[in-house]
Amino acid sequence: MVDCFQTLHTHFNCLIYFSPVVTQALERDVNQANSDPTVKAVVICGANGKFSAGADIRNFANIGQSKFSSLESVVSLIEKSDKPMVAAIEDLAFGGGLEIALGCHYRIANMKARVGLPEVTIGLLPGAGGTQRLPRLIGVPAAIDIITTGRHVPATEALKLGILDEVVEENPIEAAINLAQRVTGQPLGPRRLCLKEVPKLPNMEAFLDEARLKVKKRANGQLSPQMCFEAVRASVYLPFAEGIQKEKQLFMYLLSSGQSKALQYAFFAQRAMEKWVLPNGASWGTADPQPVKKAAVIGLGTMGRGIVASLLKAKIPVVALEQDKKQLEVGKAAVMALLEREALKMHQNGQKPKKPIVPHFTLDFGALKDVDLVIEAVFEEIALKKEIFHKLSVICKPEALLGTNTSYLDIDEIASVTDRPHKVIGIHFFSPAHIMKLVEIIYGQQTSPSAIATAMSLAKSMGKIGVVVGNCFGFVGNRMLTHYYDQAYFLIEDGSTPEEVDKVLQEFGFKMGPLRVGDLAGLDVGWRIRKGKGQTGDALPPGTPPRHRDGMRYSPIPDMLCEMGRYGEKTGKGWYLYDKPGGKIAQPDPWLHGFLSDFRRTHNITARTISQDEILERCLYSLANEGFRILSDGIASCPEAIDTIYINGYAWPRHTGGPMFYTSQVGLPKVLAKLQEYAEANPDIPSLQPSPFLQKLVALGSPPLKEWASHVRSQNSKL
Ligand SMILES: CCCCCCC[C@H](O)CC(=O)SCCNC(=O)CCNC(=O)[C@H](O)C(C)(C)COP(=O)([O-])OP(=O)([O-])OC[C@H]1O[C@@H](n2cnc3c(N)ncnc32)[C@H](O)[C@@H]1OP(=O)([O-])[O-]
């Protein structure tokens, strides 16, 4: 029987995306199968165990509309075929890949496959008929969910929704051939999605109005979810062919938008991080990771508990250590609650919760003697960290890697007290550690390439994005963030309210502005750091001017709020007033406004009306300005690293590409001119002085972002 069937492999070599060549080859093969009378049915599958990840994103910049359109015409060709077409989905079918499968008359996948239309995440919409066929297949609410979020749908859920006709344990190709044999001769009309009606809802109009608002709110200024919604909405009101035209028109609109460029840049920037290279030439290509079969976490506070959960998610057994019985009990309860929540989430997503590995909770450092990796997450105090690392170097086996989750402290100083500085490394998670994707991997002067490779491989196994960076106070992310916050405080001193500053940054695309984030994280966190640096508190030399430190402008307002017990959400008061301690409902606080007026009066500051542009530019350009310094210092190897850090660690709006990409889009000469203007108006804020590297790039005619790193290299090699 097999000779009556044709199995079309979609000509992919390794990964599985549609270039024009692949699309044309598929079209040719489908035409051949259609015209060959010996072929009774066709099974379409991928090669090397994967169906397809969709259109080739790298091609978008270079390709004309006609080439794009051809993928939809192939889907249509498949759908119109008089012979049963069966998609055999192995592992994944995303974007154009799922659209091809939707053109098929039947779809079968293996159990571990995932399907989805992730175009929204790269600033686009499914442009090969997906927005018109999926709602016809599974109804409007489920289609809106899948298309506007781009989420990956597991095979079992896809089966329930009706996206798949069958899910099999093993090889879907064999099952597809069996199915093709069974259905040969049956009418295909009912299987063609283009001929189906979109399933009606009793209250479609009201449902769509509400859904549009929800999508808009969640989009935070990103266009693609909103256009995805409009395309699905068109499927309800337009005949199929007109819906396809509408989809095409919206696709082309998104394709030409700056947002899709930024999102595609962010996609590739993130993936480029795996291929790290150090200034000394050591790299991912030559460094071997060590296996991590057992790990330890020291300190089960805010960060430690999330780090334990992340390690367990990667199936690494963990020893969890605390300083005393009480803290151990608190930490243990918190970790167990996190694990239960994870299991519940899996259950709700239709996944079978795995039996959790329970950590070994202990107060005994001796329990760390056989671990391969330690991640220390105790208080941010250098003396305490050094004491712990000294102890670790005595207790842990010589090959064990010693990691610190410090936010700011010097990796070399910590390494100096150990017997193995080459195995000491910063592994900087972001809060909440079990959720946030970013891990900054910080190498010190002596950290070995193998230690970096191990930390990077660990990040990947925890489902996180590791970015390798150099060692300096605050590394990349927090070093830049200081300037963003300073500007926010100075703007408030000069006349803005916290609400005004936050609104401007929220309109830019952040979910929360800096002051609201400060309240959420706890204002005492920064206060402790400033006290540690001697900028406030008992260590401050008498006679220090209140609004200057070392001749530079300093805002004492955040310290004053903390001195009054206003730590933010947890105390019910901070930059905002909350419904209760621990409450989430933030209101403008009349008391704070009065306090700010008194502060300005005391310090002879005449409040001025500050424009939205000034708020945005001072906050964002000062942050990016530090990014140029970080590039120039070699702390980040390329602007893509900074952008990946900001998008994944600081909730920078992905659709603007990250601070460096955003700056490149605004135009380096404009950013430079604005920084010069603000620096002249504020001579006591040196961080507003444009970085020499930014000036150099402008002098070079503002080369494209992908060339910036080579200009750093040429600059440093001349030194
Ligand atoms: C008129 C209108 C007509 C329009 C027609 C449009 C049709 C359609 O609607 C549009 C699309 O399909 S849009 C597409 C919709 N689809 C998506 O958005 C899916 C995007 N892809 C993904 O989400 C993930 O890559 C997977 C989950 C597929 C695999 O994850 P994993 O196992 O962790 O692997 P990994 O590390 O992530 O990737 C490995 C390598 O493959 C690379 N690469 C991957 N996909 C690529 C692509 N489509 N392209 C190019 N390259 C792609 C990736 O860069 C990396 O390269 P490197 O050089 O080795 O660094």
Ligand SMILES: NC(=O)c1ccc[n+]([C@@H]2O[C@H](COP(=O)([O-])OP(=O)(O)OC[C@H]3O[C@@H](n4cnc5c(N)ncnc54)[C@H](O)[C@@H]3O)[C@@H](O)[C@H]2O)c1
């Ligand atoms: N909180 C954040 O947002 C955040 C983000 C990234 C990094 N970090 C860094 O992570 C580290 C921990 O921060 P956190 O916010 O989790 O602090 P935390 O105060 O919430 O927790 C610290 C924990 O360490 C424990 N501890 C203190 N001394 C110890 C010892 N000798 N042995 C064992 N345990 C000990 C404490 O009992 C406490 O439970 C710090 O270095 C911090 O800078 C914090």
